Amino acid sequence: MDLADTVIERVRVERLDENVAGPWEAGDSRFAVVVEARGVAGAFAPVDELPAALVATRLGQSALRHPVVDHKGLLRRLLDELGPHAAGLGRWAVGALDCAVWDLHGRLADLPVAALLSDRPARLVPVYASWLSLDLSSASAAESVKATVGEGFAFTKWALRDAEASEVALLAERAAAWAGQSVAVDALGTWGHLRTTEVAPLLTPEAVRWVEDPLAWTDRAAYAQLREQAEGLRVAFGERLAHVEDTRALLEHCRPEAFTFDAVWCGGIAEARDWLGVAHDVTVPVHLHGRAFLPAVHLAAAFPQMAGAVEYQVVWEPRRQRVLRGTLQPDGGYVPLPDRPGLGIEVRL
CATH class of the missing domain: 3.20.20.120 (Enolase-like C-terminal domain)
Structure with missing residues (x-):
């Protein structure tokens, strides 16, 4: 599959099911970041509430229509979106979204991320x-x-x-x-x-x-x-x-x-x-x-x-x-x- 023109079509944040993961305890991370393209979904979890919220309310929209394979370009785009707030929590949220996109890239290419x-x-x-x-x-x-x-x-x-x-x-x-x-x-x-x-x-x-x-x-x-x-x-x-x-x-x-x-x-x-x-x-x-x-x-x-x-x-x-x-x-x-x-x-x- 030629992925050069494949772009991110959807970004969403999912609350993980407590009935599946077992009862939540203090300190547990309860969210997943999900990215979709060509009917395929990539995901990264678990993610804490605050970085997940930043992806849901701000960064996810910035990632739309960006090429899946252009990871460095996506990083620059997201950091530019955050501006002076691109530290601490901001970097955490960017990282969670980045990892979901790498997962998507690997699934589309049929390769592990390491490969x-x-x-x-x-x-x-x-x-x-x-x-x-x-x-x-x-x-x-x-x-x-x-x-x-x-x-x-x-x-x-x-x-x-x-x-x-x-x-x-x-x-x-x-x-x-x-x-x-x-x-x-x-x-x-x-x-x-x-x-x-x-x-x-x-x-x-x-x-x-x-x-x-x-x-x-x-x-x-x-x-x-x-x-x-x-x-x-x-x-x-x-x-x-x-x-x-x-x-x-x-x-x-x-x-x-x-x-x-x-x-x-x-x-x-x-x-x-x-x-x-x-x-x-x-x-x-x-x-x-x-x-x-x-x-x-x-x-x-x-x-x-x-x-x-x-x-x-x-x-x-x-x-x-x-x-x-x-x-x-x-x-x-x-x-x-x-x-x-x-x-x-x-x-x-």
Whole structure:
């Protein structure tokens, strides 16, 4: 099928059926973005209410009659529509719509999205486990860490929110000992400069792979300053980019241990592909954020030389996948690339 002249004919937002996905709980995303052309529908889900509403009320109309295969052009068009509001929530909404269009493109071309991005995508994608709701000071923490590590993930990540520096260091060392390998630590934006500089000399590289998001915002000046103040501390960031900076300058000046941006929150697959290239050029490893797990798997499969293990959120991802007809679950530290067209798993509409 020649898709050059195929344009987006309809964009809609669907509320997902609670009777199909099971009873909703706090934090569940309840919407799908659906895009149609030539009698074929592409979809991305689950999507939160606010970005879904932005697609329904504004962005969907802007996407109509745009060529399905022109992903970069669509990205520019949608960002221009948002203007100065093309950050945070706006980028999230753009990314959700972008992923639905990629799904549509793949279905029309009868190819997985990864095969649209690369001639020879990898069949298996490595994943790492994150369990950010586990209290590492609880009596069951050691058993939970050991059991998670036993599933063969590339490595694991655990949350250490705002606490005294000595307690943070102690829990990080314990987690590494239980895991039998270095662990990643996620501060969830709660530490700030002072706490991070206090913790930095207490963490050993043998125990801690990186500290993710110690600062509330991903600001180039703030992370460059932190690099000087906490010399030797391995940091990771990316998911908290609330506005679009010059990605190359951000990475070059701040030199994170890992760039952990989200394939939807950054603006979608089209934008994420460029961010992967920039990170590769400046030799910063990428470990894609797990909120947009399915798009991240396609990107990592298409560009295995640019993207390392993808985050698998062991508590939240199975809940998100309830809205899909099928699951994408790790086995021995890898997930298989879906071989069906588009993103490869149907949304329960």
